[in-house]
Amino acid sequence: MKKGSFIGLFLCFTVVVVSLLSACTNAEEMKYKQYVIDGQALYKTHCANCHQLDGKGLAGLYPPIEGSDFLAKNKNLIICAMRNGLQDTITVNGKQYHQPMPANTQLQALDVAEITTYIYSTWGGEKAITDVKAVEKILKTCGDK
Numbered sequence: 001m002k003k004g005s006f007i008g009l010f011l012c013f014t015v016v017v018v019s020l021l022s023a024c025t026n027a028e029e030m031k032y033k034q035y036v037i038d039g040q041a042l043y044k045t046h047c048a049n050c051h052q053l054d055g056k057g058l059a060g061l062y063p064p065i066e067g068s069d070f071l072a073k074n075k076n077l078i079i080c081a082m083r084n085g086l087q088d089t090i091t092v093n094g095k096q097y098h099q100p101m102p103a104n105t106q107l108q109a110l111d112v113a114e115i116t117t118y119i120y121s122t123w124g125g126e127k128a129i130t131d132v133k134a135v136e137k138i139l140k141t142c143g144d145k
């Protein structure tokens with residue numbers, strides 16, 4: 001093979017690899033964005049009544065999600081709570097809450113994953129997807145088969 005055509009082939013190969021890689025990143029990025037958009041819509045329907053659209057909650061009754069110090073430390077528990085509810089006394093930003101959060105068995109694992117991605121991206125400082133596979137695993141620890 002001539003040196004010139006070898007270099008040509010090599011360049012061609014490099015271009016293909018680079019464009020494949022960026023197509024992958026774009027697909028991941030698109031999936032993340034879609035999760036956030038769908039998660040926001042689901043949050044409005046299923047969560048905002050109590051926690052409010054702005055995530056600030058309702059004084060004394062419903063804890064805030066925005067700025068919550070409970071969020072980062074209790075991700076698995078929160079994922080389970082969306083499905084199964086939560087009847088506990090919890091402390092969020094130094095305040096105690098003891099109203100029950102109702103179960104929502106309508107929510108599929110994908111719904112929970114999208115809502116989780118939305119709330120953790122918006123108020124939890126995470127800029128990453130919480131994938132449906134991860135959520136399925138966590139839901140299995142609290143009752144899912």
Ligand code: HEC
Pocket residue numbers: 043046047048049050051061062063064065068069070071078081082086087088089090092097098099100101102104115119
């Ligand atoms: C009927 C009102 C109500 C609905 C609807 C509701 N929650 Fe809650 N949520 C609560 C209450 C009350 C608590 C505290 C529960 C406790 O003290 O055991 C709570 C706790 C939480 C917490 C942990 C504390 C914090 O603020 O960091 C998160 C996160 C949360 N809810 C997210 C959600 C999400 C997401 C949805 C929708 C899928 C949802 N909640 C639906 C009332 C509600």
